[in-house]
Amino acid sequence: MNMSDTYDPAVIEPKWQQKWEADQLYRSRVDWSKPKYYALTMLPYPSGDLHIGHWFAMTPSDARARFMRMRGYNVLFPMGFDAFGLPAENAAIQRNIHPKTWTYANIERMRKQLRSMGTMFDWKREAVSCDPAYYHWTEWFFIQLYKHGLAYWGEGLVNWSETLQTVLANEQVIDGKDERTGQPVVQKMMKQWFFAITKYCEELLNFEGLDWPEPIKLMQTNWIGRSEGARVVFTSEHGDPIEVFTTRPDTLWGATFMVLAPEHDLVDKLTSDGQREIVDAYRAQTARATEIERLADTREKTGVFTGGYAINPVNQKRIPVWIADYVLGSYGTGAIMAVPAHDERDFEFARKYNLAIVPVIQPDADESIDGSAMEIAYVGPGVMINSDQFNGTPVTADKGWANPSVNTVAEWLAEKGIGGKSVNYRMRDWLISRQRYWGAPIPAIHCVDGTIEMTPDDQLPVLLPDDVEFMPTGQSPLRYHEAFQHTTDSHGRPARRETDTMDTFMCSSWYQYRYLSPQYDKGPFDPAEAAYWLPVDVYTGGAEHATMHLLYTRFFTKAMRDLGMFEETQAIMHANGRDSKGLFDEPMLMLHNQGQILGAERKGDTIVARGRRQGNVFVADRIEVIDPASVDAGVRDDSVIGELMKRTENVMQVDAGGVLVTVEAAPDAYINIPAIDGDNTVNQLRHHLEIQRMSKSKGNVVNPDELVDEFGADTVRAYLMFFAKWEQGGPWNYGGIKGPQRLLQDIWEIGRADYQPGTVDESISRALRRKTHQTIRKVTQDLDEFSFNTAVAAIMELRNTILAAQKESAVSREAWDEAVDTMLLLMAPISPYITEELWARRDRPYSIHQQAWPVWDEDIAREELISLVIQINGKTRDKIEVSAGLDDDALGRIALESEKIQRILEGKAPRKVIVARGTLVNIVA
C-alpha cells in the first residue's frame, strides 16, 4: 500500500472536485443516441448560507440523478437561484446594502457550499433569476400572456399600511399588524396585475399521466375548490337583476332572504333612505376590518338590513335583502340566496336577526320538520317539500349534479330562463403585482389617456435601475425614481412606466426551461435543447410548495403550450423521431417530496434567580445556572428556581415546577454560568427549544459546513440519506452520524485491502456472491423508489458480510473482487468522492461515475437454504433450516415431523395444515 493511508476527506474531496471540474465530468450535452433524464430539484433562495435542510433536499436528489446516469441515461441535473425577493430589500433598508450586492454576494458564497456537496450539477446551465438575461424573458412572458388575454389589470385586495403608505406582503402581516412596526394593516382595493389562472381550473384538476403524491394532488384539488350548482337570477324591486350562485338550487323555495357582500354594486341602489345611515356605517366598518377580525375564531355573524327587497323567481315571494361580511365579494357573484333551514351559516344569521325559516327538505316523506322549532339547519338527504311541482323529488347526500334534486331543478331553471347549471371555483386569479423594487419589472406603460401599452420587444428588458434609494417606509424606490418612470408610448406621447414588479413565483414558474440554455438570447429557451431534454422527468422538493409554486408552474406550461411556444421544439422532436404527444401538458412528470429537518429539542438552563416579587414580575439581581438534579424547582419569596423556557432581552419565562413565572433581570444583575468562563451576561443563558422548523431567528439552524469540516461531505451525505425516511424528515440529531462514519471508514479499509485468499471454500464464496447480488437487487430497487435509508442499510449489510469473509480468508479472489467492486459502485451515488478514490486505487477505469450500474443475477441471488417457520394456530413454535424449493406437501410433512411440534400436539391430529409462500407452515390444532 502506498502514501498516506488514513481516510482523509479533507484531502481527497477537493482533489476529485477539481479533477471532475477540469474534465467537465458533469457537463450534460444533447445526445440523441442516448435516452435522456431531466432531474430537477427546487432551486434555493440565496439567503446567505446553505443549511442542513438544503443538503437534505439536494444530496439524495443528486444520488438519484447519479444512479440514473450509471444506469445509462444522459442526465441533466441543473441548479440555480431564485434570486429576487423581499429579504434582499430588507437587508438594503436595515444595513444599507444594495439588494444586488447582497444577493450576488450570497450567491457566490452558496455556489462554493454547493460545490462542496459533491453534486453532479452542470454549472454551465446555472440560471439566476435576477440576471437581466433571465428577467428579460420573464418580462417577455408577461407580454405574451397579456397579448393573449391571460394577464390583465384589475381591482385586487391588498394589505395596506396607512402609517407607511405602502402595500405589505402576506408574510409581512402578522396578526393584522405590520411585523416590523406593529402598526395595523387594512384591506384595501387597488389596481393590480393578475394572471388568469382560473381559465385553467378545469385542466389543472386533471392529473392524468402525472406520477405525483396523492396528498399533493388532493391539496391542489381542494385549493382549486370546484363546486357544481346553478346560477339563479333574482330581481330587485327596482327591476335590477341580482344573480346568485348556489350549490343547492333544490332549496330555492326555502330562500327567505338574500345577503349581498357589503361591497356589492347594487347595495347603494337597494338601500332605503331609512336604512342608509346604518348601511353606510356597516360598509365603512367592514372596509376597515383587519386580518385580526377576519380570523378571530369567535366571530359571530353580523349584518344589516338594506331596507330593500327582491323577488324570488321560483315563487314570486318578496324577500328582504341584507348585507353581511360573511358573504365574500370575491367568490361567486358576491350575493347569495339565504336558505336558513338548510344552511348552517344562514341559519345562524336568521336566528340572530329573527328572519323566517322555511324547511323545503325533510328527512323522509312522513316526518315533517317545523321551521320555528329547528335548532340546527338540516343538511342531510331526504325529499323536497314546499316546492310546488318538485315536491317528493328525492334528495341524496351526493354533491353537485349527481344529486337528482340539484340536477332536476338546475335544468328546469335553464328551461324557464331564470338561471341554469353553473360551476364555481374557490381559486382566484393569480395576483402578481408587488409594490417592490427587487423583482422583475412589469413591462407595461400607462398612457396619458388611461390606456395601457406593453414595452416593445426590442426594448426589453426593462432594466431595474441601480441608482435607487431605500426609504425606511418600505415604499418601493421605483415609485420616486423619475428617470425610470418617465417614458413615451407608441404615439410618442409622454407616458408612465409601471412601477410594480412581479411576484417571484413568476420567475420560478419557468426556470426549468431557462436551465436548458441560460445564455440563449433569441427566446426564453433554445428549442434544440428543449426538444431533447423536456419534459422534466423527476422533480424533488418540499411539500410546502404544493398549492402555490406547483400550481403556478403547471399553469405556466399549459399557457405556453396554448400560446404556441413549443411549436419549434416539437418540430425538432419530430425530426429526431420523438413523439411529442402530450409532452407539453405538464412541466414535471414525476414528483417526490422530501420532509423537513426540524430543529432538535433542547433543554433550557436551570436557573436560580434571587430577588423579589414586584407585581406580576419577579425582579432578580442574581441569576445562576445550576445542575437541575441538585434542587427542586419552585417559587419562594426570595427566589425562583426552574428551567428557562423563553427569553427576550432581560425578560425571561421560567418553568418553576409547572408554574410559568416572569423573571426580569435587573440592569446590574449578577449572572453566573459555570460552563462559560469569565463574566456572563443574560444573553448567554440558553432557553428551551421546541422541535420546530429551523430558522435564523430561533437560533436552531444547523450549519453543514462544520459537519463537512469534521466528517467530510461523503459521510454527511450518507448520514442524511440514512438518518430518516426521506419523505418524512424529522428533528435533527447528529448522534447517529457515527454509523455512516464507520461505514465509510470500513469501505476505506476494504477498498484498499490487499486480499489474499487462504483455503478457498466454494460454499463460502457462493454465500458472498449471493449477498453481493442480493444487495445489487435491493439497492437498485430502493434508489429507484427514493428509499435512501434502506439502500444505505443494505450496503452496510454487504459491508458486514465482506468483513466477515475477509477474516476467514476462505472466499475466492473473484468473489472478493466482485463484492468489493460492487460495493463501491453501489455506494458511488451516495458518497461520490471516497468511491472514486478507491476505484482509482484499485486500478479500475476512470471515472467510477461513468461506469455501468451493476446488474444482479437472480440465480446467484437465490437462497439455497430457507428457514421454515412452523406455527400452531398462528403462533411460531419452531424453525427448521430446509433446502429452498421444496413443494408444499414436503414442507407440511417436515413441519409435522418436528419434535417440538409433536410434543405440543401430543399426538392429536391437526385439523388443517396451511403452507404459505413456501417458507411458513401453520398447523391448525
Added chain:
RNA sequence: GCCGAAGUGGCGGAACAGGCAGACGCGCACGACUCAAAAUCGUGUUCCGAAAGGAGUGUGGGUUCGAUUCCCACCUUCGGCACCA
C-alpha cells in the same frame, strides 16, 4: 370544524399482494486491547421472568388458520384549508 399524513424498543427506523415483528444503525451494558483514555474488536440488548413460558406495533372492537398490514369506532401528533354559498 373540514381534508390529508403518521403513531412500532431508550432513539432513528425496517418489515405491509395478510405469513418469523424489531433488518440496518445509534445508544447502552459487559469483556478484550491500553499505565489510562479515545479509537478499535468481541458478546449482549423489545418488555416481564432465574427458567420454562408469557405479553407486545397508539386505544377498543371485528374479519381471518394467521393482522404492524384489511374493516369499524376512538385518542394523540404533524401538515393543509378555514364563513367558498
